[in-house]
Amino acid sequence: MPAVVAQDYPRISEGKDFAGLLDERKLVPHAHKISSSKVRQIISDAVKNANRKASRAILNIPEKSTDAEMRNIFLKEGRKLLEYFRQYCGDPPATAYQCLDRHYSEVAAEQFRNRTLQKERMNSGWRYQFMAHDCAQASRRFATVSQLATAEADFNVTIATKNFPKRKINIYVSVKNRTNTMGGQDWPKAIAALEAMAKNDPNRSEPYVCVFGIAMERGTRYMKAKRGGNYYSVNTEVWLSDFFWPFFSNHSYEEIMNAVLDALIEDGKRVESATIGITVPRELIESFGVCCRETGLVDEKGYFTDCLKLAFFLGGIELSE
Numbered sequence: 001m002p003a004v005v006a007q008d009y010p011r012i013s014e015g016k017d018f019a020g021l022l023d024e025r026k027l028v029p030h031a032h033k034i035s036s037s038k039v040r041q042i043i044s045d046a047v048k049n050a051n052r053k054a055s056r057a058i059l060n061i062p063e064k065s066t067d068a069e070m071r072n073i074f075l076k077e078g079r080k081l082l083e084y085f086r087q088y089c090g091d092p093p094a095t096a097y098q099c100l101d102r103h104y105s106e107v108a109a110e111q112f113r114n115r116t117l118q119k120e121r122m123n124s125g126w127r128y129q130f131m132a133h134d135c136a137q138a139s140r141r142f143a144t145v146s147q148l149a150t151a152e153a154d155f156n157v158t159i160a161t162k163n164f165p166k167r168k169i170n171i172y173v174s175v176k177n178r179t180n181t182m183g184g185q186d187w188p189k190a191i192a193a194l195e196a197m198a199k200n201d202p203n204r205s206e207p208y209v210c211v212f213g214i215a216m217e218r219g220t221r222y223m224k225a226k227r228g229g230n231y232y233s234v235n236t237e238v239w240l241s242d243f244f245w246p247f248f249s250n251h252s253y254e255e256i257m258n259a260v261l262d263a264l265i266e267d268g269k270r271v272e273s274a275t276i277g278i279t280v281p282r283e284l285i286e287s288f289g290v291c292c293r294e295t296g297l298v299d300e301k302g303y304f305t306d307c308l309k310l311a312f313f314l315g316g317i318e319l320s321e
Helices: 036-053 067-087 092-099 104-139 187-199 241-249 253-267 282-294 307-314
Strands: 155-161 164-176 208-214 236-239
Touching (some): 036 104, 036 253, 067 282, 067 307, 092 307, 104 155, 104 241, 104 282, 208 241, 236 241
Antiparallel strands (some): 155 164
C-alpha cells in the first residue's frame, strides 16, 4: 500500500498518550441529550433488526412440519454441522487427535454449542452497530449520518469544527464488539481496507479519520502500532467504549449497558439464547452421526478411531485408498 498521507484534521499535540489523535476539543460538542425513552426505542429496534440480520435460530423448523419434513431438516442440519466442524477447525491434526476414541454424539454437541456461540456473537455485533448508528442520528451532533452499509465502514458521519462551522471532518466507523474480534494478523488488512474506502469515497471533500469503535471493552483510544513502533496508519484510531459511546450518543458506557439490560428485561425475552444449559436436539446429533458414517469417519459403534482419516477430512485432503 502506498505511504499514507496524514489528514489535515485537528490533532492533540501535547502529552504522550494521546498525541496525534483527533482533538475532540476542537469539534462541535454535544448540545442535546438523547432521552431515556428514545435510547430505549433505539435499543429495542436494534435488537429486532439484529435478529433479522443474523438469526440466532440454529434450527428453523416450521411449526406444522410433518415427521418426514422434520427428518429432512435434521439431516440437512446434520450435514451443515459436519461442514461447520471442517470449516472452522483451526488445526486438523490436533483436532483429530483430540477426537480419538470419542463418540460422534459428544463431538456433535460440542460443535453445536460452538456454532451457537458464533451466531450469538454475530447477533450481538449487529445490535451494537445499529445502536451506534441510530444514536449518532438521534444525538443531533453530526452534520450528516450515512445509512448503515455492508462495506468496510458500517457508517460514516461528518462533524463541524469549532469556530469554523463550514470546515467538517469525515469519520468512517467500523463497529466491533471487542478488540479480539479480529486476530492480530487481521488488523493491518482491516485498517488498510477502511482507509482505502475513506480515501476513495467520491462523496468526500473534507479530511477523514477512520475509527474502529469497540462497543464492549473499557478504555479510551489509541492507534495500532507495528512492532517497530510506527503506526499502521496515522489516520486510523481505535475508540474503546469509554470514548466511543459518549462521542456518538452523549451517554456513558455504563448508561448504555444499563439501558441494554433494562430493555432486555422489560421485553421479557432471553435474547441471549445462549450456549449455557442448551439442550442439543437428539435428532440433530443422530443426523450428524449418519453423516459421519456416510463419510467413513466413525466406526460401527460411532467412535472416531481413525485419526488420519479425520485429520485429512478436516484439512480438505483426499485420503488415498
